[in-house]
Amino acid sequence: MTFELRKPDGPPERPSPVTPARIAAALATRGYVTQTMGGAVTGAWDGFDVEIRLHHAEEVRAGGPQDGAHAAAPGSLLVVEAQWGHAVPGGMRSAVHLALNDWNRQQLWPTGVLVPRDEGWTATARFVADVADGLGNEQLVTTLDTALRSSLALLKSLGVPSRRLTDE
Numbered sequence: 006m007t008f009e010l011r012k013p014d015g016p017p018e019r020p021s022p023v024t025p026a027r028i029a030a031a032l033a034t035r036g037y038v039t040q041t042m043g044g045a046v047t048g049a050w051d052g053f054d055v056e057i058r059l060h061h062a063e064e065v066r067a068g069g070p071q072d073g074a075h076a077a078a079p080g081s082l083l084v085v086e087a088q089w090g091h092a093v094p095g096g097m098r099s100a101v102h103l104a105l106n107d108w109n110r111q112q113l114w115p116t117g118v119l120v121p122r123d124e125g126w127t128a129t130a131r132f133v134a135d136v137a138d139g140l141g142n143e144q145l146v147t148t149l150d151t152a153l154r155s156s157l158a159l160l161k162s163l164g165v166p167s168r169r170l171t172d173e
Contacts, residue, residue, distance in 0.1 A: 020139030023083060028057055031145045051157055052166035055087045057149070059136070085115070085132040085152035089160045090167035092124035101128055101163065108159055115156045128163055130156035 021027070028046045029039050039048040045058040060082040093101050098119065105117035105128060115132035132152035140148065160166070 018141035018143065020141050020144070022139050023059060023081060023136040023145060025057075025059065027145060028083075028149065031142065031149055034146065035150070050087070050153055051161070052090075053087050053157060053160050054090065055085065055153065055156070057083070057085050057152075060084050081135075081137045083134045083136045083148065083152075085130075085149070085156060087115075087130040087153075087156040087160055089128035089130075089163055091127060091164070092122065092167075093119065093126045093128070095125070098126055101126075104163060105159075108162065112155070112159070115152070115159055117159050128160065130159040132156055 025041050025044050025046050029041050032039050032046070032048070037048055037050075039046050041047075045056050047054070047056050049055065102119055105119065108117045115130040118129050118131060119126045120129045132155060134148050134152070136148075
């Protein structure tokens with residue numbers, strides 16, 4: 006078996022800063038309908054509510070004197086959080102926590118956590134990617150696709166969402 010290295014047809018795509026507008030545009034190219042409010046891009050995928058936001062670190066801890074990072078440079082993280090939507094009754098919290106712990110032990114991403122809500126607790130899939138150096142358009146689409154697919158896989162492993170989207 007031989008492998009051949011493919012060469013891109015044009016010059017390499019330059020990374021650009023990731024913004025909520027670029028996130029919404031990247032998702033629109035995949036046919037997703039989103040809403041942008043307060044810097045967060047939100048939508049519903051397979052009945053699960055998803056929020057995508059950028060977290061700007063207050064301080065970047067440089068890895069060393071030769072790493073090219075400046076101590077004062079703003080760092081950015083792309084955070085994708087998908088909510089299961091079910092309020093977990095107190096008697097079931099241990100079982101859901103155990104299921105999330107099993108997921109976290111077997112999978113690299115996303116991280117499954119229990120978070121408090123008005124009605125109690127619910128499961129959340131959290132995917133985080135470092136985008137401080139920017140991403141090309143193809144990289145952004147791939148990152149979002151990976152985040153959404155893996156997050157929904159975690160939540161679907163727990164069961165159907167609390168609300169289902171229906172065709173009416």
